[in-house]
Amino acid sequence: MIRKGREIDADVRLTAEVCVIGSGAGGAVVAKELAEAGRDVVLLEQGGYFTKEDFTQREDEMMPLLYEDMGQRSTVDRSVIILQGRSVGGSTVHNLCYCFRTPPPILEKWRREDGLRDLSVEDLRPSFERVERMLKVKPIEPHEVNALNNKIRDGCERLGYHGFVTNHNREHCTQSGFCLLGCPFDAKQSMLVTYVPAADRAGARLYADCAVRRIVAAGGRVTRVEGHVADARGRPHHDLRVDAGLVVLSAGAINSPQILLRSGIANSSGQVGRNLHLHPSILLSGVYDEDIYGYRGIPQSYYVDEFIDLERDPDSGYILMPVYGFPVMTASQIPGFGREHFEVMRNFHRMVGILVLMHDQSSGSVTLATDGRPAIAYRVNQPEQRLFVEGMRHCAEILFASGARRVLVPYARPLWLSPGDSLDLIDQRGVKPLDIPIASTHPQSTCRMGEDPRRSVVNSYGQSHDLKNLFVCDMGMFPSSLGAPPQISTASLADRTAHYIAANWGRLAG
């Protein structure tokens, strides 16, 4: 049963064995697995319920539907824009489908530094396999690599940089290229078309447009969830209350700590909302003489890992990724305005984007703001500012090596480079907050796992150290930056948590 809050005209009072908050890569998996295990599950999602018929492939219509704050969520100083999902399926509805298992050196780091001894590759294998089967993960075929990604590959091969074509979770992809705006063909195997319908079939009750304000605990256990049912504009119009024997919080690494902080629970460590990592990224664009039409085809298929070696150093490095945007997104990235701005936009079909994505040790925090929205603080530290510069130089090299006639480094006062220009110009400008757009699609680590209750919020199963019937299951669990695209890791940890809860139900719910 899937209900839209905007169509509900009364207060909602529910009772369930399990209440799952959030329907993205964490929550949808938990809901499906526990419902199939026979548990009575209520799944709450603050965003709306939209399906392929709703996905009009128009930025002005899809950004409000699918993204928090229309894609304008940011740090308090506006230096980093954070793109997060806000609909049934969460960020998996608009992500670009890179599929990577958790890197073994990162699991080893978590074992060594955070005491997570039961999170080895072997421990996680059954969960990886279940998730990948469900999401139909497979290699991207050579003919599916679009012109934009081929440009990046060509540049890397000329320079001897290592990269490869990745796995993805698409089925019968038409290669329309609209992944960022919701797949209008259900080819993308997001939570919306995989785990959520499976949870529904298994009897889970899904309520969209239902925002959780707080989780109430009494006697050392969580007992209920309170919030509101929102109208079509997201304004509260009815009260929501779910009495539950167990709560799984999967609202994402920004909203989950918000809910815990508002509730005043699960924070004996003082770590809730801290240790925020963002995988911050900076985009460079090349302009070519030939037509690329980079917005067509699979947007991301190639992956450059030349500058990250987690075996050697699990604490630093960066990835280079091809990327593309639609007209509004692209126009917003281009500095300046008027005729000069349009002269760049005129070459929209000849542009290739590549971004530096940092495996960040820089960290920030999520706290409560007085206006009810999260206050997100984050600054790129100086060593990573220097790494960004190095990465931006490599991006420019790759673009020129594949034939770009100009490269835009989008500083507030834009830097245009031509072949043969010294890349020292990038070093001279550096990376300063607000001087160059920085974006994040992977906020993480704000409710981190660990075996030491003084340094972490949850254990390796996502179980709160303070409240045994409260679990956190989203990217906030990661003890450190993941250093890889997070979809499979998030879903697999959620799968593992769900199976743990199912196996220990009597003890946990008792």
Place this chain on the structure above:
Amino acid sequence: MHLDPAIKRRTFFRFAGMSAGLAALSRLRLPAMATAEEPPPAGSRALRVLSEQDARIMVAIADRITFTGDPAMPRFRDTPGLVTIDTALLQLPPDVPQQLHVGLLLFEYGPPLFARRWSTFTALGAADQDAYLAGWEQSRYEFRQLAFRAVKNLALLGYYAQDATWPGIHYGGPWAPRPRRVVVGGADS
């Protein structure tokens, strides 16, 4: 879309007060203060968030932000861009339109303060408007940069969301065209 969240509360109110003062001053119609006497922008009667005054200022700004110099490209004011912006604002938290309103007043009545021109923004010529906007974009004050970025992003949203602008940038539009969503009083009606 936060207009200028980096502005501290006190700063915000100082500038809000300043803009209100400037607006009040303009209503006195001091003889030397040039003001525009244009009719309300097309489509402004259908707006649900922006006031007529907001709309007039927003269109003037957006016309310059999205100026192309290419006669084959539509002017912002000739597109439904304003309605697109208004619809977006309808779907954002209510404090965002409030901040935008204050920001637009600052743009409109700011030339005496920021550019030493005794005129409103809408009454300036195109070249002077461009210079004035560039002053905001490149200001050493963070709040002016952020305010510029906010109105720029709104203008670009309003402009490049329109099918009429796509041939000029070689964008093919939706792969499987569908009817536009109707947003009646909310994000999804």
